Amino acid sequence: MWDYTKKVMDHFLNPRNVGEVQEPDAVAEVGNITCGDALKITIKLDDEGKICECKFKTFGCASAIASSSVLTELVIGMTLDEAAKVTNKDIVAHLGTLPEEKMHCSVMGMEALQAAIADYKKRHGEAVDEIVEDEDHEGRIVCRCFGITDVKIRKVAKENDLHSAEQITQYTKAGGACGTCLDQIQTILDSLWKEKAEAAPEAEQEKDDFESLSVVQKVIKVQSVIDREVRPVLERDGGDCELVDIQGNTAYIKMKGHCQMCPASQVTLKNLVQGKLNEFVSPKIIVEDAGK
Amino acid sequence: MTQEEDRIVYLDNNATTAVAPEVLEAMMPFLTKYYGNPSSIHTFGGQVAAHIEEAREKVAKLLGAASSEIIFTSCGTESDSAAILSALGICRKKNKIVCSTVEHAAILNLSQELERKGYEIVRIPVDSKGRLDMEFAEQVIDTDTAVVSVMWANNETGNIQPVEKLAELAHKQGALFHTDAVQAVGKVPMDLSKMNIDMLSLSGHKLHAPKGVGALYVKRGVRFRPFIIGGHQERGRRAGTENVASVVGLGKAAELAYNGIAEENTRVKAMRDRLEENLLKIKATRLNGDPEHRLPNTSNISFEFIEGESILMLLDMFKICASSGSACTTGSLEPSHVLRAMGVPYTAAHGAIRFSFSRYNTEADVDFVLEKLPPVIERLREISPYWKG
Structure with a gap:
């Protein structure tokens, strides 16, 4: 069961601006049915170039419908330049929040809006923003x-x-x-x-306590966290790891056992090993694969 | 009307069921007065053991088994793990496990774990109705196979699999046969004494007993290595002080299921059929599963071009409980592995809803869903960019 905010439920149960605008100035469709969600928005501008109508149709879960609905409310009254600055964070903020697993619904809203703006520009022979262009083609x-x-x-x-x-x-x-x-x-x-x-x-290069330690002290600290926090987790899947070297803030770790062959070993290295070392030793530590 | 408003229409009985009032009543003395340990030498504790044995007999009767063939466990998943790991422990030289692509996570994730440890896992595929490819099964079950494990009935579609035929194929090659029957027990009449199934898992909370209790049937003569090691309980086959109240509850639930199995296949089935028939009249719907070989209580219907979580959440507004094969309901990004294995198109898989009945449902429940659901479907289709009317 999802912990949706009241605002999400309100927009899901009473979606605003459902449908398609007649004779739209911009249209965009993102997502597809295979992926499990899709959104089509249509936009109409008034004489001053402000969005006077914005309607949506969404295939998707409650948070996808709510994100689409709140997006239309957000952008009505904006110029296209103003609308171009709307991000998925704005959508989430207006909904209160979304579960982490549902953040992609807000991103879909932002993409649809940007695609619609690009569509408008194309129709009027204007240059399209690099990022949107990139995303579509390059x-x-x-x-x-x-x-x-x-x-x-x-x-x-x-x-x-x-x-x-x-x-x-x-x-x-x-x-x-x-x-x-x-x-x-x-x-x-x-x-x-x-x-x-x-x-x-x-900005990033502040002096950290870890840096002033001697190499031996660094090794002792890092090794103890690896033994206590990391290896028991890896061993459950028949894997293991070994500290090979430390230079400055970089710890060189070798993955062993099943971890060596695992296609996700780099993720393990960064998420688990570096995560634990950042948590228990120093946020400055960077982990590199010694096997490479 | 207030009574109407408070009413919950519970059509998610394959997820879990209500504890039967008779079951709770049977359990209460063991949560209050009779708290003794059945292993104790004194009368106060020791007398409890007789009630566990009585429960064992009731479960055995439901399965058509002998009470000595029943081991109480904590749940269906534990029974599954115990059965598979026991089979592998006995047949140490064999390296292969055969299951199906539509197994429950209890078998699916266990088999993945065993795959990582070096076992060879072969998963029998299914066709578009969810029926096993038996020719494939015959080809892959060989003398290197330690155990074949295929569910008796599928939790999502209700499909009943040809377990006897599979057991025959397993035995021909000297392999053991296990079946996860948590959805079938109490709904499908069974007489294990006349069948060739070596091990069978069942779960209490799927048949109106509480959560946290299950059982494993191990046929007499089939070797078994315990999964949980410790005390002598369950004749050394499953250590740990007995969950007395729940075991007694499971016994009572088994007795009720034994007496109610005809009702499952008549009244409950009729309600399911009426709901299904009427829902399939809605445009762009499809039935998932094999109507010829199916549990009497389950119906899985796809409402095309809309998404399952949205349907369930709108039904939730009317306190109608069902479940979905959609990706969004679980937080995973892909729809149900069962529907994908069946090759259900994505347009339909995302909008698949499972309705599962129990004997506590009424015709009024069916009427209520038939009144509330069609407008929900229509409403979501109006929002959907794929719906062209």
Whole structure:
């Protein structure tokens, strides 16, 4: 049973602006029936270029219907430039909140809106925003099950400050079916946040206690957390890991046993091993695969 | 009308059932006055053991088994794990387990775990009606097979599988046969004394006993290695102090089920059929499963072009309880593995609703659903971009 807010239930039970606008200025359809949700929005502008009508049709669960309904309310009265700034976070904020597993419903709302704006621009011969263009045509498909591109993953991750593959699944569905792309998603996230950190070095480079420790002290601390928190979890699946080296804030870990062959070993490394070390030793520790 | 408003129409009996009033009544003394340990030497405790044995006889009678063939457990899942792991422990040289693609998670996830540990798992596929590919079964069950485990009846579609034929195929190759019968027991008449099934799992809460109690049938002469090791309870086959009240409750529930099995197959079936017939009159609906070989209480219907969670949540407004094969209801992103294994198209799989009856349902329940559900379907279709009217 989902813990939906009153606002979600209200928009689900009494959806606003259902249907299709007559003679629309912009139309967009995102999602598809295979994936389990889809949304079609139609938009009409008034003489001042403001959205005077916005209607939706949605195939999906309660949160998909509520997200669509609240989106239409949000954008009516906005110019297209204003509407272009609406994100899935705005949709979630207006609904109170959504369960983490349902975040993709709000992302679908945002995508439909952006696609509709792009549709309007195309109809009027205007240049289309790079990101929307990318998503439609140039992104590389990462998740084959749900057809999610790397461009979309980066975009949603940046907008919502997402760091783990699991979060990407909740927000975009990517990796939620067969799971074979989870490693790839994690790699995309790692390089994304690495780039970001390098772009703004001062802010992130605060002195951490861990850095001032001697190598031996670092090894003792890291090793004890690995023995206590990490290995028992891996052993349940017939896996194991070993600390190979520590240089600066980077711990080099080798995956062993079943973990070595596991297609999700990079996810395990980042989510479990790095997660535990960040939690129990220092948030600055980065884990790298020593096997590579 | 107030009575109407308070009423819950419970059509989710394959998920769990109401504890029968008679069952609760039978249990109460063991939650209050008779709290003794059945293993104690004193009369106060020891007398409780007789009630456990009485319950065992009642469960045995429902199955057509001998009471010595019944082991009480904590649930259907424990019974499943115990049966499979026992079979593997006995046939150490054999490396293969044969099950089906439509098993319950209790078998499906256990088999995945065993696969990781190096066992070979072969899953028998099903056709569009959910019927097992028996030719495939015959080909894959071989002398390296330790155990064949196929559910007696499917929880989502109600499909009844040819367990006797499968047991025959297993025995021909020297393998054991286990069946997860949690949905079948109490709904399908069975006489295990005349059948070739080696092990069978059942669950209390699917037949009006409380949650947290189950049983495993192990045919006389079939070797068994205990899953939970410790004390001598259940003749050393399942350690742990007995869940006395629930075991007594399961005994009472088995007795009621034995007496009520004709009703399941007549009155309950008639209600199910009436609901199904009328719902299938709605445009763009389809029945999932095999109407020829099906539990009398289950109906799985797809309402195309709309999504199951939305349907259930709107039904919930009328206090109608059913369940769905949709992805969204569980938080997983893919629809039910059973419907996918059957090749039900996505347009229909996302909007599949399961109605499951019990003897506590009434004709008024059917009327109520037939009154409330069609407008819900219509309303969601009006919102759906795929519905063209």
